[in-house]
Amino acid sequence: MSEAVAQQATEQEPVIDLSLANKIIDKYIDMPGNLMPVLQGAQDEYGYIPRVVADLIAERLNVYPSQIYGVLTFYAQFHLKPRGKFIIRVCVGTACHVQGAPRIVESFFDKLHIGHAETSPDLRYTFEKVACLGACGMAPLAMVNDATYGAMTVQKVSEIVADYNQRPMK
Amino acid sequence: MVNLTIDDKQVTAPKTATIYDAAKLNGIKIPILCHDKKLKPFGACRMCLVEVEQMKGRQIPACTTPVTEGMIIRTSTPDIVKARKMVLELLLLNHPIDCPVCDKAGDCDLQNLTYEYKVDANRFTDEKFHLEIDYTNPLIERDMNRCVLCGKCARICDEIVSFGALTFIDRGIETKIGCEFEEALNCEFCGSCVSVCPVGSLLARPFKFKARFWSLTKQKSVCGYCGTGCNLTLGVKDNKVLTTIYDENQGFHNGQLCVRGRFGYQFINSDKRLTKPLIRKNQNLVEVGWDEALEVVAGRLRDSGAASAALATARLTNEELLLFKQLMESVGSNNYDHSAGYAHAALTEGFAGSFGISASPSTILDIQKSDLLLVIKTDAYETHPVVGFEINMAVKNKGVQLKILSDKTGKLSKLPDAKTLVHTPGSEIAIINSLAKVIIDNKLGDASAVSLPGYADLEKSLADFTPEAVSAQCGLSADDIKLLASDYAKAEKALILFPVGQAYPGHTAALANAVANLALLAGKLGKEGSGVLCLSEKNNSQGAVDMGFHAAGGGLNAGQILDGCATGSIKTLLIAGENPLVSYPDHAKVKAALDKVEFLVVSEMFMTETAAMADVVLPVCSFAEKEGTFTATDRRVQHIKPAIKKIGQSRSDFEIFGSLIAKMGGVSSAAPAVVFAEIAASTPGYESMSYVSLGDEGLFASVDVKPVFVVPQTSAAKAESGKLALVTGSVLYHNGTLSQYGEGPMHVCPEGYVELSRADAAAMKFVENDLLTISSANGSMKLKARITPRMPQGVVFAPYHFGANPVNQVWNGAPVTWVTLAK
Numbered sequence: 005m006s007e008a009v010a011q012q013a014t015e016q017e018p019v020i021d022l023s024l025a026n027k028i029i030d031k032y033i034d035m036p037g038n039l040m041p042v043l044q045g046a047q048d049e050y051g052y053i054p055r056v057v058a059d060l061i062a063e064r065l066n067v068y069p070s071q072i073y074g075v076l077t078f079y080a081q082f083h084l085k086p087r088g089k090f091i092i093r094v095c096v097g098t099a100c101h102v103q104g105a106p107r108i109v110e111s112f113f114d115k116l117h118i119g120h121a122e123t124s125p126d127l128r129y130t131f132e133k134v135a136c137l138g139a140c141g142m143a144p145l146a147m148v149n150d151a152t153y154g155a156m157t158v159q160k161v162s163e164i165v166a167d168y169n170q171r172p173m174k
Numbered sequence: 175m176v177n178l179t180i181d182d183k184q185v186t187a188p189k190t191a192t193i194y195d196a197a198k199l200n201g202i203k204i205p206i207l208c209h210d211k212k213l214k215p216f217g218a219c220r221m222c223l224v225e226v227e228q229m230k231g232r233q234i235p236a237c238t239t240p241v242t243e244g245m246i247i248r249t250s251t252p253d254i255v256k257a258r259k260m261v262l263e264l265l266l267l268n269h270p271i272d273c274p275v276c277d278k279a280g281d282c283d284l285q286n287l288t289y290e291y292k293v294d295a296n297r298f299t300d301e302k303f304h305l306e307i308d309y310t311n312p313l314i315e316r317d318m319n320r321c322v323l324c325g326k327c328a329r330i331c332d333e334i335v336s337f338g339a340l341t342f343i344d345r346g347i348e349t350k351i352g353c354e355f356e357e358a359l360n361c362e363f364c365g366s367c368v369s370v371c372p373v374g375s376l377l378a379r380p381f382k383f384k385a386r387f388w389s390l391t392k393q394k395s396v397c398g399y400c401g402t403g404c405n406l407t408l409g410v411k412d413n414k415v416l417t418t419i420y421d422e423n424q425g426f427h428n429g430q431l432c433v434r435g436r437f438g439y440q441f442i443n444s445d446k447r448l449t450k451p452l453i454r455k456n457q458n459l460v461e462v463g464w465d466e467a468l469e470v471v472a473g474r475l476r477d478s479g480a481a482s483a484a485l486a487t488a489r490l491t492n493e494e495l496l497l498f499k500q501l502m503e504s505v506g507s508n509n510y511d512h513s514a515g516y517a518h519a520a521l522t523e524g525f526a527g528s529f530g531i532s533a534s535p536s537t538i539l540d541i542q543k544s545d546l547l548l549v550i551k552t553d554a555y556e557t558h559p560v561v562g563f564e565i566n567m568a569v570k571n572k573g574v575q576l577k578i579l580s581d582k583t584g585k586l587s588k589l590p591d592a593k594t595l596v597h598t599p600g601s602e603i604a605i606i607n608s609l610a611k612v613i614i615d616n617k618l619g620d621a622s623a624v625s626l627p628g629y630a631d632l633e634k635s636l637a638d639f640t641p642e643a644v645s646a647q648c649g650l651s652a653d654d655i656k657l658l659a660s661d662y663a664k665a666e667k668a669l670i671l672f673p674v675g676q677a678y679p680g681h682t683a684a685l686a687n688a689v690a691n692l693a694l695l696a697g698k699l700g701k702e703g704s705g706v707l708c709l710s711e712k713n714n715s716q717g718a719v720d721m722g723f724h725a726a727g728g729g730l731n732a733g734q735i736l737d738g739c740a741t742g743s744i745k746t747l748l749i750a751g752e753n754p755l756v757s758y759p760d761h762a763k764v765k766a767a768l769d770k771v772e773f774l775v776v777s778e779m780f781m782t783e784t785a786a787m788a789d790v791v792l793p794v795c796s797f798a799e800k801e802g803t804f805t806a807t808d809r810r811v812q813h814i815k816p817a818i819k820k821i822g823q824s825r826s827d828f829e830i831f832g833s834l835i836a837k838m839g840g841v842s843s844a845a846p847a848v849v850f851a852e853i854a855a856s857t858p859g860y861e862s863m864s865y866v867s868l869g870d871e872g873l874f875a876s877v878d879v880k881p882v883f884v885v886p887q888t889s890a891a892k893a894e895s896g897k898l899a900l901v902t903g904s905v906l907y908h909n910g911t912l913s914q915y916g917e918g919p920m921h922v923c924p925e926g927y928v929e930l931s932r933a934d935a936a937a938m939k940f941v942e943n944d945l946l947t948i949s950s951a952n953g954s955m956k957l958k959a960r961i962t963p964r965m966p967q968g969v970v971f972a973p974y975h976f977g978a979n980p981v982n983q984v985w986n987g988a989p990v991t992w993v994t995l996a997k
Contacts, residue, residue: 055355058354058355063963068337068339069338069355070328070338070353070354071332073341073343073353073356074341078344078345
C-alpha cells in the first residue's frame with residue numbers, strides 16, 4: 005500500500021532528475037552508516053531533499069522512509085522545501101541583539117517580504133534568523149551564503165539587497 | 175547469577191538482567207511507561223528511577239542499568255517518589271485530561287500511575303498540544319496530543335514488525351511520533367503499536383466507544399485464522415466480542431498479533447451470521463427448525479450411503495473433524511477431504527513418505543534458535559505473519575542468516591543481510607534438488623546420510639540437477655546455487671520453512687520430499703533450531719491431517735469428490751465451512767459440480783457463495799462459541815473454551831455431527847472432552863493429553879521421525895511465450911475466505927488485485943489502479959492493477975481470497991498460470 009502512495013506523490017512533485025541522487029547513492033551504497041552522507045550529498049545536489057529523492061534513498065538503501073524523515077527533521081541542516089539561491093542569515097544572538105539586530109531583521113523583511121525560514125517565490129532568497137554566528141565583535145552581523153557583513157545598518161541592508169538582486173540566478 | 179539487594183531484600187538475578195528485570199523477577203514493582211519485555215531497553219520515560227548505594231545515591235533508570243554483584247538498590251525512597259511525581263507532573267503538563275472520553279481509561283499506565291502517586295495538582299502550567307488526530311484509516315486512531323513519547327510504537331514497528339511506519343519527528347518540545355512526511359498511517363495495520371501504547375494515543379478504532387475497559391470480561395482463546403496458533407484474549411461484553419486485549423505474557427509470541435488476529439474478530443458478532451437452519455423449497459431457502467433440517471439431511475445420507483461425500487474446512491476443531499469422519503463412516507462412505515487435497519499433500523504424502531509422520535519435525539520455537547533460515551517463498555510472511563515476526567527477531571536480534579528462494583521479493587527480503595534468490599515461478603523443486611546435488615557432489619553433508627534408505631536412488635535421480643543445468647531453467651546463476659548449498663550445509667543449525675495452502679499449488683508432496691532430502695543430506699534433522707517446518711494454512715490444518723480427515727484407504731480426494739458430483743456418482747455432498755466456489759481451483763468446474771450434485775448440505779456461519787447453492791444450510795457457530803482443540807502447524811495442541819454464548823440458533827458442528835450420527839443409529843458423544851479422550855487414545859503423538867493437561871499454553875504432539883530418502887516427482891513448468899506467469903497466493907490481511915467477514919481485514923484490503931512489475935507496467939502502459947482484463951486458457955476476469963518493485967518482469971501475482979471476484983476464474987490449480995493482461 006505504501007508503494008501505491010509513493011507513486012501518487014511522485015506525480016505531484018516538480019520534475020526531479022533522479023540520476024543525480026542515484027549517482028550519490030552508488031558512491032556510498034556499500035558503506036556502513038551511509039544514510040547521512042547520502043542525504044548530505046543529495047541536499048548539496050538539489051538544495052533540499054525532495055520527497056521523491058527521499059523515497060528513492062529509502063528504497064535503494066533499504067531504510068524505512070519514516071526513519072529518513074526522522075533524520076531529516078532532527079537535523080537543522082536538512083531542508084524539505086526548495087531554498088533560495090541566496091541564504092541570508094541575520095544573527096539575533098545576545099551581542100547582535102543589543103547592537104540592534106531586530107531592526108536589521110525588520111528591514112530585510114521590508115525589502116524582501118519574507119520572514120524567518122521563508123523563501124521568496126522566485127527562489128532567489130531564503131531568510132533565516134540565527135542565534136550567534138560566532139563573530140560577536142562584528143555585531144550586528146549578517147551573512148549571505150558564505151559572505152559575512154559586519155556592523156550592519158539599515159542602509160547596508162538596502163545595499164546588500166540591491167547587490168544580490170543584480171546577481172544572476174544560474 | 176548475580177546477588178543483589180533490592181529494598182532490603184536479598185535477591186538473585188541472571189547476569190544479563192537489568193535492575194528492572196531483577197526487581198520484576200522477584201516480585202518488586204517498579205513503575206514504568208516505556209518498557210515492554212519484547213523490546214530493547216530504551217530509558218525514555220524516567221519513571222523507573224531508583225537509587226543505587228554504590229552510585230552515591232544518584233537516581234538512575236532501572237530499565238537500562240544492568241545488575242552487578244552486590245548492588246544495593248532502593249526503589250521507593252522519598253526522593254525517588256518525589257522525582258517520579260515530578261515526571262508525572264511534567265507529562266501531565268501537555269497530556270490532555272480527557273479520560274472520560276478516552277478508550278484507554280482503566281487500562282492506561284499514565285492514569286494508573288497518576289492515581290498511584292496521588293498527582294492531584296500540577297506546579298507547572300503550559301499549553302496543551304493541538305495536533306490533528308489521524309482518523310484516516312479505519313483501524314488505528316492516532317492522537318499525538320496524548321503521546322508521552324515513550325517510543326514503544328516506533329520501536330515495536332521496527333524491532334518486531336520490521337515495517338517502520340512510525341518514527342520520532344523533529345526535536346525537543348516539538349518532538350512527536352509520526353509517519354514519513356507527516357502522512358497518514360499506511361501500514362500493515364497489525365496494531366502492535368496500539369497494543370503497547372501506554373496511553374490513549376494509539377487506539378483500536380473498531381473498539382472506540384464500544385465499552386469501558388473495566389466492563390469487559392477477558393476470555394482466553396486461540397486465533398481462528400492461520401496455522402500459527404497464536405493465543406488471543408477476547409474482550410467480551412453482553413455476549414459480544416468487542417476487542418482483542420493485549421497480554422504480553424500470552425503464548426510463545428508474547429501477545430504479539432497480526433492484523434487478522436487483532437482486527438479480524440468482527441466476524442464473530444457479524445450481522446451477517448446465519449442464525450436459523452434453511453431448506454430449499456420452491457427454489458428458495460426458507461427458515462425451518464433444526465429437527466426438520468437434520469431429519470432431511472439424515473434421510474439423504476441414508477439414501478445415498480457410499481455415494482455421499484464430505485468436504486470440511488480445516489477450521490473445525492479436532493473433535494468435530496473426528497465426529498465428521500465417524501459420521502461419514504457410519505453412512506458407509508470414506509469420501510472425505512479438506513482444503514482441496516493438494517493443500518495438505520506436503521504433510522500427508524510428502525513428510526509421510528520422507529519422515530514417516532504427517533507433520534513437521536520442527537516447531538516455530540526453533541526459528542529463533544537457528545543459525546540459518548531458508549525460506550521458500552517470501553509469502554511465508556504474508557501467510558503466517560506472527561511466524562514472520564519470529565523471523566524478523568531472529569535475523570535482527572540474533573543475527574540468524576536469512577536465505578530466501580522465491581518467485582518475487584517481499585517483506586522478508588528487506589531484512590538486514592537477507593539474501594533473496596528470485597527464480598522463475600515453479601522451479602522450486604528443481605533448485606532444492608540442485609542444492610542437494612551440490613551437497614552430495616562436494617561432500618558438504620552429513621556422512622551418515624549415505625546409510626539412510628533410498629540414498630542410492632536419490633543420488634541417481636539427482637544426476638540431471640547440476641547447478642548448471644538447473645540454472646538454465648530457474649533463472650539463478652549456478653554460483654548462486656552453489657553458494658546457497660554451501661552456506662546451508664555449513665550452518666551448524668539450519669531450518670527450512672515453506673508455506674502450504676490452497677493458493678500454493680506448487681508446494682506439493684514433491685517439494686516436501688525435496689526439502690526433507692536436503693535437510694537429511696545436510697544432517698539438519700533432530701537438532702534444536704534446525705530441521706524443516708511446513709507452515710500450514712488454517713488454524714487446524716495440522717489437526718485435520720492428524721485426525722485423518724483426508725483421502726485415505728481408497729476414498730476420494732477433494733478434486734475427485736467434485737468430479738464425482740459432476741458425473742453423478744456422488745449424490746449427497748456435505749460441506750462444512752469450506753467455500754470451494756472461491757477457494758478451489760477452476761471456478762467453472764466447481765460450479766458445474768455443485769450445480770449437478772443431487773443434494774448439497776452446507777454448514778456455515780455465513781451465506782457464502784457455496785452456501786447459496788445448497789439445498790440445506792445449517793447455521794454453525796464460530797471458534798469463540800465452542801469448546802475443542804486446535805492443532806497448530808507445529809503440532810501444538812491447544813484447548814479453546816466458549817467465550818460467548820452461541821449466536822441465534824446456531825449450533826456447533828460438533829452438535830450437528832453428533833445429532834446426525836445418532837439419527838444414523840450410532841452413539842453420539844456427549845461432550846468434546848470425551849471425544850478428545852478418544853483422540854488422545856488413538857492419535858499417535860497425542861497420548862496422555864487431556865483438556866486439563868493442555869492448560870493455557872497447550873502441548874506439542876510428539877513425533878517419531880523415521881527418515882528415508884524419497885525421490886521427488888518433478889515436472890518442469892513450460893513457459894508460454896508472450897504470456898505472463900500468474901502466481902497465486904495469500905495476502906497479509908486475509909486467510910482463506912473467512913477473513914472476508916472480518917471488517918478489519920476488509921477495510922484494509924477489500925478486493926483482489928493483480929500485482930505486476932514496474933517494467934511490465936511501463937511496457938504495457940498500465941498505471942496503478944487500472945482495471946485490467948486478465949485472461950488465461952481457463953477464462954478471464956477483471957482486476958485492478960497494483961504496480962510494485964517486488965515483482966520480477968514477466969511475473970504477476972494475484973491473491974485468492976475474494977468471493978466477489980475469485981481468481982479461480984482464470985486459475986485452474988496449476989502452480990503457474992499463463993495469462994495475458996489488457997486494459
